[in-house]
Amino acid sequence: VSPGSDPHLETALRWLEDQRPAMTALLEELVQQNSYTGNPAGVAAVARTVGEELRRLGLQTERLDSQRFGPHLAFSGRAAGRPVFLIGHTDTVFPPDGFQGFRVDGDLARGPGVFDMKGGLVVGLFALEALLVGRILGRLPLRGMFVADEEVGSPESAPLLAERARGATCALGLESGRKGDLVVTARKGVGALKVEARGVAAHAGNEHERGKNAIWSLARFVDAAQGLTDYARGSTVNVGRFEGGTSKNTVPDRATAQVDLRYLGAPEGEALFARLQELAREVAVPGTRIDVTRGASRPPLERTAASAALAAEYGECQQASGLASGEAPLVGGGSDANTTGAVGVPSIDGLGPRGAAFHTPEERIELASLVPKAAALVRFLARRAH
Numbered sequence: 001v002s003p004g005s006d007p008h009l010e011t012a013l014r015w016l017e018d019q020r021p022a023m024t025a026l027l028e029e030l031v032q033q034n035s036y037t038g039n040p041a042g043v044a045a046v047a048r049t050v051g052e053e054l055r056r057l058g059l060q061t062e063r064l065d066s067q068r069f070g071p072h073l074a075f076s077g078r079a080a081g082r083p084v085f086l087i088g089h090t091d092t093v094f095p096p097d098g099f100q101g102f103r104v105d106g107d108l109a110r111g112p113g114v115f116d117m118k119g120g121l122v123v124g125l126f127a128l129e130a131l132l133v134g135r136i137l138g139r140l141p142l143r144g145m146f147v148a149d150e151e152v153g154s155p156e157s158a159p160l161l162a163e164r165a166r167g168a169t170c171a172l173g174l175e176s177g178r179k180g181d182l183v184v185t186a187r188k189g190v191g192a193l194k195v196e197a198r199g200v201a202a203h204a205g206n207e208h209e210r211g212k213n214a215i216w217s218l219a220r221f222v223d224a225a226q227g228l229t230d231y232a233r234g235s236t237v238n239v240g241r242f243e244g245g246t247s248k249n250t251v252p253d254r255a256t257a258q259v260d261l262r263y264l265g266a267p268e269g270e271a272l273f274a275r276l277q278e279l280a281r282e283v284a285v286p287g288t289r290i291d292v293t294r295g296a297s298r299p300p301l302e303r304t305a306a307s308a309a310l311a312a313e314y315g316e317c318q319q320a321s322g323l324a325s326g327e328a329p330l331v332g333g334g335s336d337a338n339t340t341g342a343v344g345v346p347s348i349d350g351l352g353p354r355g356a357a358f359h360t361p362e363e364r365i366e367l368a369s370l371v372p373k374a375a376a377l378v379r380f381l382a383r384r385a386h
C-alpha cells in the first residue's frame with residue numbers, strides 16, 4: 001500500500017494480506033469436489049459453492065441450467081454503468097475415476113483443476129470480497145460468468161457469454177497464470193471437425209473387388225489434411241482420433257476421424273475449413289465418400305490496441321502487488337476470452353495464480369501467488385469503481 005492512496009483501497013488490500021489460509025481452504029473445498037465436464041452433478045456442486053460465495057458478497061447470481069452440462073453461473077453487481085466482465089469456468093478435464101484429491105506440498109497446492117482454474121476462481125472471489133470489505137464493490141459496475149463447458153470448447157455457453165459480455169468495458173479471464181505473470185492478449189482460433197468416410201463392405205477373401213475401403217479413403221484424407229499445417233502462418237491441423245473397420249477380413253465401409261485446427265485469424269480459419277472440404281472430395285477413393293462436419297469452434301483472441309493498453313494497465317496493478325508483468329507470447333490454446341474478444345470487448349486472460357502442468361496429474365499452483373494475484377485484481381477493479 002503506497003502512502004497517499006485511496007483509504008478504501010488500503011482497507012481492501014490490508015484485509016487481503018492475511019487471507020492465504022482462507023483462500024487455500026476454499027481452494028481445497030473446490031478441488032475436492034470433482035467437476036469433470038462430463039460430471040454435471042459435480043460441476044453443479046462447484047457452481048453452488050461459488051454461487052453462495054457471490055451471494056454472500058451481495059452480488060446477484062443467475063443459474064443457467066443446461067441439458068448437457070452442469071449449470072452455467074452468471075452474476076452481476078448493483079452499480080449502474082458499463083461493467084467490467086469477469087470470466088471463469090467451473091469444469092475441469094479430470095474424470096472422477098482418475099487424478100483426485102487436494103494436497104499441500106510445501107509452497108505448492110496440487111490437485112485436479114487446482115490450476116485450471118479453481119485457483120483463478122478463488123482469486124476472483126477473494127478480490128471481490130476485499131472490495132466489499134473496502135466498501136468499493138457496491139460502486140463497481142460488474143458482471144461475470146463462470147461456465148460449465150469450457151474444457152470441451154464452450155459449445156453451449158459461448159453464445160450466452162457473448163450476449164452477457166457485449167458492451168462491457170473490458171473482460172478479465174481468471175485462467176491459469178503464465179510464467180513470469182505474463183498477461184495473455186492473443187490466443188489462436190480453434191476449430192474442430194468430424195470426418196466420416198463411407199464405403200462398401202465386402203468379404204476380404206471372396207469379393208475384395210466389390211468392396212470400397214473407407215479406411216483407405218480416410219487415410220488419404222488424413223495425409224492431405226496433415227499436410228495443410230503451416231507453422232510459419234501459425235496454422236496447424238491435427239488428426240487426433242481415427243477409428244474404422246469391424247474385422248481384419250472385412251473391407252471396411254466406415255471410418256471416422258476427429259481433427260483439431262488452430263489458426264491466427266478468422267479468415268485463415270475459414271480458408272482452412274474450405275480447403276478441407278475440397279480435399280474430402282478430391283482424395284476420396286472412387287466408390288467412397290467423405291463428409292466433413294464442423295464442430296465447436298472458438299474465434300481467435302486477437303490483440304488490439306485496446307487489449308494491449310488493458311494488459312499494460314493490468315501489468316501496473318500486478319507490479320504494485322509485487323508481481324512481474326508483460327504480455328505472454330501467442331498462446332495456442334483457446335479460452336472464453338476468445339469469445340468476449342470476438343464481440344469487441346477488450347479482453348485479457350491468464351490472471352489466475354502462478355502454476356504449472358495444467359491438464360496433467362502434475363497440475364499445481366504456487367500458494368504464495370494467491371494473495372498478490374487477488375491484490376492485482378483488487379487494484380484494477382478499484383480503478384473501475386465510481
Ligand SMILES: [Zn+2]
Binds near residue numbers: 116150175176
Ligand atoms: Zn481453463
